[in-house]
Amino acid sequence: MEKSLAHIMEEFAMLFAVVDPIGTIPVFLAIVISLPEEKRSSVAFKAVLIAGSLLLFFIAFGQMFLEAIGVSLSSFQLAGSLVLLLFGLNMIFGEARQDSEIGLAEKSDVELAVYPLAIPSIASPGALLAVVLLTDNRTTPILEQVITTGLVLVILMMTLACLLLATRVHKIIGNAGSSIISRVMGLIISALAVETGLDALSIRFGL
Numbered sequence: 001m002e003k004s005l006a007h008i009m010e011e012f013a014m015l016f017a018v019v020d021p022i023g024t025i026p027v028f029l030a031i032v033i034s035l036p037e038e039k040r041s042s043v044a045f046k047a048v049l050i051a052g053s054l055l056l057f058f059i060a061f062g063q064m065f066l067e068a069i070g071v072s073l074s075s076f077q078l079a080g081s082l083v084l085l086l087f088g089l090n091m092i093f094g095e096a097r098q099d100s101e102i103g104l105a106e107k108s109d110v111e112l113a114v115y116p117l118a119i120p121s122i123a124s125p126g127a128l129l130a131v132v133l134l135t136d137n138r139t140t141p142i143l144e145q146v147i148t149t150g151l152v153l154v155i156l157m158m159t160l161a162c163l164l165l166a167t168r169v170h171k172i173i174g175n176a177g178s179s180i181i182s183r184v185m186g187l188i189i190s191a192l193a194v195e196t197g198l199d200a201l202s203i204r205f206g207l
Helices: 002-019 021-032 037-069 073-093 097-106 109-122 125-134 142-205
Strands: none
Touching (some): 002 021, 002 125, 002 142, 021 037, 021 142, 037 109, 037 125, 073 109, 073 142
């Protein structure tokens, strides 16, 4: 029983690291900086719902899907890191920030929730790969897959709580503070994307 509990805690730590509820906050703030509070909450709920649906899909069918289309896990992870890198660079060097904020305000909640919040921030390439590996149909019993699914749902609830609290933080620092933080966070997001890409390359080439 102790070994089983230790294994569950290891899985939880791994999933928490790859979903990264804390690291999702700067991405969320960058998106909702110009939105009213009620729309921010709606974006947060929908982003977690969309990301959760995608993670559950990969738990059930991800292994078969990637094998069917002939995409390796490392290639999938590298592609996701490049998408996240582009978003991070846009946060740092975006020249028409005011125009982009007006464009964000005109988008629907679902559009804002999908990219880049649900994908590839919450349902990151690392998270999708992790759930596929942890629920490998060839080596993992159904009961263990159910436990992993439960851990994913718990972490998604923690992510939602972080995003809802982020709107309160925004009230304190204001738009100017958010603008400064978003550029700093853009650098951090870019660094995380590079790290993810390097991990993918190391797996691909056995470095």
